[in-house]
Amino acid sequence: xxxxxxxxxxxxxxxVMVIFGITGDLTKRKLxxxxxxxxxxxxxxKQFAIVGFAMNDYTTDSFRKVLGEEIPKFAPEAxxxxxxxxxxxxxxxxxxxxxxxxxxxxxxxxxxDAEKQHDIAxxxxxxxxxxxxxxxxxxxxxxxxxxxxxxxxxxxRVIVEKPFGHDLESARQLNSELKKVLNExxxxxxxxxxxxxxxQNVMVFRFSNNIIEPLWNRNYVDHVQITAAETVGVEHRGxxxxxxxxLRDMVPNHLFQLLTMTAMEPPISFEADExxxxxxxxxxxxxxxSPEDVLTCMVRGQYAEGNADGQRVVxxxxxxxxxxxxxxxxxxxxxxLIDNWRWAGVPFYLRTGxxxxxxxxxxxxxxxxxxxxxxxxxAVRNLETNRLVIHIQPDExxxxxxxxxxxxxxxxxxxxxxxxxxxxxxxAEHGTxxxxxxxxxxxxDATLFQRSDMVEAGWNVIQPIIDVWRxxxxxxxxxxxxxxxxxxxxxxxxxxxxxxxxxxxxxxxxLHGPHASHDKDKVGTP
Ligand code: BG6
Numbered sequence: 001x002x003x004x005x006x007x008x009x010x011x012x013x014x015x016v017m018v019i020f021g022i023t024g025d026l027t028k029r030k031l032x033x034x035x036x037x038x039x040x041x042x043x044x045x046k047q048f049a050i051v052g053f054a055m056n057d058y059t060t061d062s063f064r065k066v067l068g069e070e071i072p073k074f075a076p077e078a079x080x081x082x083x084x085x086x087x088x089x090x091x092x093x094x095x096x097x098x099x100x101x102x103x104x105x106x107x108x109x110x111x112x113d114a115e116k117q118h119d120i121a122x123x124x125x126x127x128x129x130x131x132x133x134x135x136x137x138x139x140x141x142x143x144x145x146x147x148x149x150x151x152x153x154x155x156x157r158v159i160v161e162k163p164f165g166h167d168l169e170s171a172r173q174l175n176s177e178l179k180k181v182l183n184e185x186x187x188x189x190x191x192x193x194x195x196x197x198x199x200q201n202v203m204v205f206r207f208s209n210n211i212i213e214p215l216w217n218r219n220y221v222d223h224v225q226i227t228a229a230e231t232v233g234v235e236h237r238g239x240x241x242x243x244x245x246x247l248r249d250m251v252p253n254h255l256f257q258l259l260t261m262t263a264m265e266p267p268i269s270f271e272a273d274e275x276x277x278x279x280x281x282x283x284x285x286x287x288x289x290s291p292e293d294v295l296t297c298m299v300r301g302q303y304a305e306g307n308a309d310g311q312r313v314v315x316x317x318x319x320x321x322x323x324x325x326x327x328x329x330x331x332x333x334x335x336x337l338i339d340n341w342r343w344a345g346v347p348f349y350l351r352t353g354x355x356x357x358x359x360x361x362x363x364x365x366x367x368x369x370x371x372x373x374x375x376x377x378x379a380v381r382n383l384e385t386n387r388l389v390i391h392i393q394p395d396e397x398x399x400x401x402x403x404x405x406x407x408x409x410x411x412x413x414x415x416x417x418x419x420x421x422x423x424x425x426x427x428a429e430h431g432t433x434x435x436x437x438x439x440x441x442x443x444x445d446a447t448l449f450q451r452s453d454m455v456e457a458g459w460n461v462i463q464p465i466i467d468v469w470r471x472x473x474x475x476x477x478x479x480x481x482x483x484x485x486x487x488x489x490x491x492x493x494x495x496x497x498x499x500x501x502x503x504x505x506x507x508x509x510x511l512h513g514p515h516a517s518h519d520k521d522k523v524g525t526p
Pocket of ligand 1 (some may be wrong): 162249
């Protein structure tokens with residue numbers, strides 16, 4: 001049960017990191033830049049090496065050279081060249097097929113050589129940056145080559161990227177195949193949302209502020225909205241996206257991370273299993289969806305052509321590698337209920353989509369109206385006063401809106417905002433989001449990684465949606481213009497409950513703004 005918690009200032013343990021699929025995008029965009037950042041902050045051991053394994057035709061020398069040319073083009077921020085040089089000297093390359101036992105023997109030899117060369121005792125972690133169909137074969141080969149055994153106090157861990165399965169059955173199957181070779185403590189199922197500062201901050205915000213937690217329940221909260229909106233389309237991932245769609249791509253993983261962080265009970269410690277137990281409980285408490293619920297409380301959409309990111313863009317069906325009559329959804333909105341003491345009756349509305357009007361991930365806690373309407377006979381009774389917005393990205397921060405009196409001799413009320421902006425307060429955050437996750441894996445802290453039961457619980461929630469949507473393919477796609485906020489039905493989903501999505505990009509009422517004092521719904525005179 002117990003977990004090593006990472007000392008924020010100390011170097012990670014000496015180890016070899018093996019990256020399967022090292023020639024792919026993830027390595028140059030995220031993994032190498034993250035390792036360089038860790039090295040720069042003295043958080044990576046000097047006794048460290050990377051062994052890359054992929055099918056492409058490179059040698060160690062030619063791979064170091066190519067990576068050196070690509071990193072500056074792909075890394076999200078400028079990288080420290082001195083650090084890159086240091087790291088490049090520790091990168092080795094093995095060419096091989098993911099199912100070839102002989103290639104895994106060569107891999108093993110290379111790992112042993114690198115350990116000797118860099119004085120590493122035998123800790124190893126294996127990063128599966130490969131297509132999901134290779135997750136299980138690679139792990140079976142690692143097992144057969146004896147690379148997953150933990151001997152002489154050394155550890156062997158495996159990081160598995162998403163998507164972890166494509167439905168409940170395949171996720172169970174994958175878990176059972178991995179567990180034939182590894183024990184659960186060796187498996188680190190990664191979700192990059194948990195590497196985001198503000199996602200981690202949801203827990204800190206909730207559990208380190210005594211004024212927040214007492215309000216965080218059905219007595220005070222009217223409903224919760226979780227939005228992950230993107231302006232990009234499917235880019236070059238049409239072939240993958242056709243088999244996934246917005247539901248599988250974003251909901252059981254990223255959106256459920258936000259949901260569980262928001263809704264979980266306070267853990268008794270920050271031990272990995274304690275936190276993950278509390279998150280899993282939330283997923284188990286989600287009210288099971290009947291086919292009728294799927295038809296009435298789930299909305300799917302697909303973008304047509306339109307204007308996004310300041311330019312004319314094609315519809316989803318005209319994207320590369322997408323079928324011209326595709327029924328894959330690029331937008332999903334859902335209403336979930338959590339059947340527990342804290343949240344009974346409080347709807348959680350979730351939505352995510354591509355080619356939406358702006359890029360924003362946020363959690364909105366809409367508090368209930370005051371129980372007694374003091375300002376009777378005024379429009380203020382309609383005022384949605386207290387709303388807390390946790391902005392996850394791109395502008396990380398927290399804002400709270402509340403009612404205030406507009407200065408003047410008559411009693412007029414309006415909404416004001418109290419804003420906390422991460423960048424202003426702490427300075428702009430650098431990094432890829434992978435630094436923390438890689439370091440946690442090296443330290444054996446699995447708190448921010450998914451346990452098998454959590455992954456299965458997530459799929460279990462959405463399986464009825466998959467089933468109904470498969471039986472009843474969408475009609476009327478495409479049903480929203482690129483650059484809009486998604487299909488009209490998504491607005492309707494809240495509207496019929498007497499609610500509305502927060503208008504992202506439009507500030508809550510500004511008392512000094514031109515319409516503040518004219519908006520009858522928001523400003524009243526008793
Ligand atoms: C990935 C999805 O997991 O997350 C992508 O496969 C999506 O489709 C991405 O664009 C969103 O991540 P972020 O960090 O940009 O919000």
